[in-house]
Amino acid sequence: MEQRTVVRCAEGHLFSTSTFPMQQLGPGRLGPGRLIRCPRCGRLRSSVPADVSELSAPQLARAMRLEAAQFLA
Numbered sequence: 001m002e003q004r005t006v007v008r009c010a011e012g013h014l015f016s017t018s019t020f021p022m023q024q025l026g027p028g029r030l031g032p033g034r035l036i037r038c039p040r041c042g043r044l045r046s047s048v049p050a051d052v053s054e055l056s057a058p059q060l061a062r063a064m065r066l067e068a069a070q071f072l073a
């Protein structure tokens, strides 16, 4: 079963990706994020995992429908 991660791009857009390397990004290690092509921006953005506990159900549902097409870098 595919597990997707909700991420937030540098512009604040929420989307999801199935390829985010969560094992390298535990709590307190969010750092500079990873470059992912944000489906809202349409360009590479530094993105970090979103804190899903801070998101509303509609925000979460919308992010899960917006999946990053490609994982780069």
Ligand SMILES: [Zn+2]
Binding pocket: 009, 010, 011, 012, 013, 038, 039, 040, 041, 042, 045
């Ligand atoms: Zn964006």
